Amino acid sequence: MYRKIRIALACVAAFCLTLYCLDFSGLIPHLFYRFSQWQFLPAVLGHSDTFLNSIIIVGTLLAITFLFGRIYCSILCPMGIFQDIIIWLHNRKFIKKFSNRLRKLTAGTAKKPVKKIGYRKPKTWLRWATLSLFIIGVIFGWAGIVSLVEPYSAYSRIAVHIFRPVYLYFNNVLTSIFTSFGIYSFYKMEIYASNILALTVSIATFVIISFLAWRYGRSFCSSICPTGTILGTVNRVSLFNMRINESKCTHCGACGLKCKAHCINSKEQNIDYSRCVNCFDCIDYCSVKAIEYKVRYEKKDVKTTDAKETDNSRRKFIATIAVLPLLLGKKAFALKTGAATYTANGAADGMTDGERTIPIAPPGALSHEHLKRHCTSCHLCVSKCPSRVIKPAMLEYGLGGIMQPVMDFEKGFCNYDCTICTEICPNDALKPLTKEQKHLTQIGKVVFILERCVVYKNEASCGACSEHCPTQAVKMVNYKNGLTIPQIDTSICVGCGGCEHICPVRPYRAIYVEGSKVHEQAVPIKLEERDDMKINDFGF
Amino acid sequence: MDRRTFLKSVVAAGATLVVKTIGATTVLTERFEQTADAAEGEAALGTVAPDLVAVMGGTPAAMFQKAIAEFGGISTFVKKGQKVVVKPNIGWDKTPDLAGNTNPELVGEIVKQCMDAGAKEVVVFDNTCDEWQKCYKNSGIDQAVKKAGGRMMPANNESYYREIKLPRAKIMKKAKIHQAILDCDVWINVPVLKNHGGAKMTMSMKNLMGIVWDRRYFHNNGLQQCIADMCTLDKKPALNIVDAYRVMKDNGPRGKSAADVVSGKALFMSRDIVAVDTAAAKFFNQIRTMPLEDIGHLANGQAHGLGTMNIDKLNVKRIRM
Structure with a gap:
């Protein structure tokens, strides 16, 4: 029974x-x-x-x-x-x-x-x-x-x-069959x-x-x-x-x-x-x-x-329980040291030759330190991210952080309004964020390298980066011959990676996001007043 | 298309040309997309349909109804049993009031009319910029299309695309095109009028980027020429309908907030993809200055013989509601 x-x-x-x-x-x-x-x-x-x-x-x-x-x-x-x-x-x-x-x-x-x-x-x-x-x-x-x-x-x-790719494979086979019959629900x-x-x-x-x-x-x-x-x-x-x-x-x-x-x-x-x-x-x-x-x-x-054993183990167990509060104390200490090392590194990182040097932790991770101490790499966020931007890390966070989630903008970019990863994390390694909080969470900052940009190099229109930017931290401004060129404002950048994802320049992109060891707050974007313009004519 | 229907349409197209010349109609532009079917519709109407229809002051659906009536109804373009594709702009995870995507009411009305005209199926898709399911859903288009009896088709995977050659193109000689376009009988292009950081404006021609898999190629190889190259596609849209009910005047194509949106309450419709975009761009100039020569793909399209920017010489029908 x-x-x-x-x-x-x-x-x-x-x-x-x-x-x-x-x-x-x-x-x-x-x-x-x-x-x-x-x-x-x-x-x-x-x-x-x-x-x-x-x-x-x-x-x-x-x-x-x-x-x-x-x-x-x-x-x-x-x-x-x-x-x-x-x-x-x-x-x-x-x-x-x-x-x-x-x-x-x-x-x-x-x-x-x-x-x-x-x-x-x-x-x-x-x-x-x-x-x-x-x-x-x-x-x-x-x-x-x-x-x-x-x-x-x-x-x-x-x-x-292991199981998910198999599941996807069967889905794809089913989709092929259904699509050939004109059913597009798969x-x-x-x-x-x-x-x-x-x-x-x-x-x-x-x-x-x-x-x-x-x-x-x-x-x-x-x-x-x-x-x-x-x-x-x-x-x-x-x-x-x-x-x-x-x-x-x-x-x-x-x-x-x-x-x-x-x-x-x-x-x-x-x-x-x-x-x-x-x-x-x-x-x-x-x-x-x-x-x-x-x-x-x-x-x-x-x-x-x-x-024979009972007492001994019980004692051990009590000792273990006693160790747990240490986690709390130690955490506060490590956070401080983490912040200190970041400022030290931050200065040096400005001098890089144009590739990301600091990995980007997903929204809600607060800092690399926080992530490293809480995340058990269950990869639920990896599976659930609709934009497929979260992937397991190799050695980006160091040896202790292998397989923990890191942002990668090859397959997509972080949706501005999406907060799913922060909601489902069972460890609170990614803390729950509301949409409004996420809009102000800066997981990284945009870096623009003019010499690589299509507009500068080829004198041709592009603007793909600005197109994808939800806050217009990357904005197209007048350049020459009627062309526009990106201009960046890192203070309002949220680090979503839209610009990096779509930038067509290879092997090194002209625009990318540099991670922050400790997530910062973005400046709220200024919203202009809506003018109720009346248009009365066709214009031609 | 099998050999018999091909021969039939060649004969019919020839006949149309003859009729046109005898009727002493001024054909200023080469209208590649003119089909035998369309001519039949005009004949049924008893008058010659305008080259371009501009409507102002109604709801999206009402303006479409007025405009399409000028062409003799949707049945001019869509025949019984045909597979139809309606291609709106669904690029962004934005609600309809933010004007990032084509108006769902308009898309729904077009799908409904196609179904009523006896279409076998009406398929709607876009290769989105934001995550596609969020775009389909939050744009309101998914709901509107399904309600009207159409089908939303995914475009999120490369396997939905097939490579074709673009022999008349200057730069982009080939492209991977969504199978829905390649397999349909007729397709209707329904962009929304928006400012665009890179291409200056996004309208009918730019909307064709959404039927292609690799959009980075456009940006890397001269956006304005590649857009025009894409439009040399053999299977052109039967009709281009520019939705200017809400117009994104700034920060486009994505937009930052509702402050970027102006109420335009207009709609432009033509078979000529360059002409309809020129008209829409001129309309946009009333909101914000945007020199036509800066919108390079218009001139490039005209050079390809896709249509004319000289809309003053066209038979334009203006309707106020």
């Missing part, structure tokens, strides 16, 4: 979250981004800015874990559900038959019967080392690297970089790898996690995942838990063999709750109904489990 409910909820959550990552047409309601928002570590990282929001999400998830166990890991975490699917496939008979047949064909021998794995010893040191590294990484603004093991983001990257999408690094990492994650799940069940969740470590520790003291009823148990060992987390030691009738993901499989598989989901403090007849 519990198991069936768990499977149903997990399917809904994973399906909605994945579909939202894949969707490009607005088919999936915007509301579905909540499935991304209700993820544990992203919410923890979003802590400092929308404190209340974060407290609600983190608090609720911790409270649920405290009450009912690690059901987050089985229902909400997409990476957990992904592994469950792999494990489910692994247990299908037809797949086993197929792999046996394949083995016979290739190796000429049947597969040796593998010894079934029951209980495994916990890899406590690995878990805590990973969690510590994660915390240190985040504090020092290396979120890009440490988020390789953050389960939601790792899954989201797989969805965006449209084609360009399929391209926005960043080879992100693609490689996603494929590697996909392969490694699939392999681990296939061979060792939920071993990623038990020994690597930082969320798993934190929630597992809470799970040790949770109110409801699986209990082995000794009076009913026949020591058949079926539960231990079926357990995805390999955490049931049926010999000693112990369950390692720090690894149990509350999948409820054991309850269903126990033929004598000896495993029950019960309140912990109900009776004394239940054998206390892993007494």
Whole structure:
């Protein structure tokens, strides 16, 4: 019963979250981004800015874990559900038959019967080392690297970089068919790898996690995942838990063999709750109904489990909680230093030979420092940007910021009125902006190089840059022979990249946007009074 | 077009020319786009249709109705069972009151009349500058077209475009054109009248940039000549309708705010793409000085024999509402 409910909820959550990552047409309601928002570590990282929001999400998830166990890991975490699917496939008979047949064909021998794995010893040191590294990484603004093991983001990257191109491909095939019948409601999408690094990492994650799940069940969740470590520790003291009823148990060992987390030691009738993901499989598989989901403090007849470790881990957990506030303090400090280095760099950057030297962080990122400390590179913004200007970074932000979102104006430019990326970011790495706030957010500043301009070089009309400029920070002014030439005003520039996107000059554009390490405020544009001119004649 | 229809139209076109000469009509301009069908419409009307119609003072739809009546109705251009394309300017993510795009009411009315005339389908598209779905939606054109029974077609992907040669062009000898234009029977060009930072003005001729995939080529290789080159396309618009209901006088083609917009309440219609643009530019000069010689693509178009800038010599019909 519990198991069936768990499977149903997990399917809904994973399906909605994945579909939202894949969707490009607005088919999936915007509301579905909540499935991304209700993820544990992203919410923890979003802590400092929308404190209340974060407290609600983190608090609720911790409270649920405290009450009912690690059901987050089985229902909400997409990476957990992904592994469950792999494990489910692994247990299908037809797949086993197929792999046996394949083995016979290739190796000429049947597969040796593998010894079934029951209980495994916990890899406590690995878990805590990973969690510590994660915390240190985040504090020092290396979120890009440490988020390789953050389960939601790792899954989201797989969805965006592997599943989405497949989805687009099918869309394009469908579109071709429908278009040939004169139905234009579908449209084609360009399929391209926005960043080879992100693609490689996603494929590697996909392969490694699939392999681990296939061979060792939920071993990623038990020994690597930082969320798993934190929630597992809470799970040790949770109110409801699986209990082995000794009076009913026949020591058949079926539960231990079926357990995805390999955490049931049926010999000693112990369950390692720090690894149990509350999948409820054991309850269903126990033929004598000896495993029950019960309140912990109900009776004394239940054998206390892993007494040796409990205290130790709890202590560790409390220590971890104590570290978290450090994030807040450290952040304020780093912001100051970040600002200082920017002014130092800013002076030098004026002397460049005309290519962007400072990467442009998406709107709402506040500063490179803020982004680097909050973003776990889930790439939801990359997937959702309608203008396709957000792409994963290579080394633009340095090693610690790999794969974090950076603006690239090759495929398009940032729509003046669009705020979608800031609304959906689950980590608050991109803070929500209203349309009015975005109109005044300067993510970079325009740079114009006269010597390269078509109007100057060829003495021919162009004006493509000014055409695309929403604030007229690039304005065409009279030049000579009836020609007009761009004139820039960086104070009202928002750095949308319209000018850079459309500038036809190659290999180096005549106009581009230089990033700002700390986003600045643009001067509001002056709007002239509208004159109610009356035209009474045709004029010819 | 198969061989039979081709031969038929050649014969019909020849006959039209003969009729024209006998009728001692003054043909000042070479009208490449004059089709046999159009001549039939005129014959049905009993009079010779004007070269250029200018309407002032009505709503976009009403002004269109008046103007098209002068040509003998939309059925002069659109026949039963034809595939029709209406090509407005939908370049920007702007609402109708900001005049960045062609008036949706006008586009809707044209689509409706084409459907009423028995068109098999009416397709509307533009290769937009801003993100295309936002443009289609926020311009109000998507809604207006669908309501009138037409279809919006995407133009966001290179695979919708096919390369054609432009043998008469000076610079741009080939271009990738949207398949809707290449595959249709007849198409109608519906630009909006705007100031333009680079091309000075954007009207009918400039609107053809929206049927081409690579617009950077224009900017890089002499915008004014490339615009005229593009208009040498064999399959010319059957009709050019310049929407001047709201006119962007400054900061065009995108515009900054409602302060850039002037209420023009006018509409210009002609088969002659150069003449209609000249008329619209002269109208614009009442709002703001804009020397015709600075709008280089007009003279370049005339040099290509696409039409005439000398609109005083044309049969112009002026209508006030």
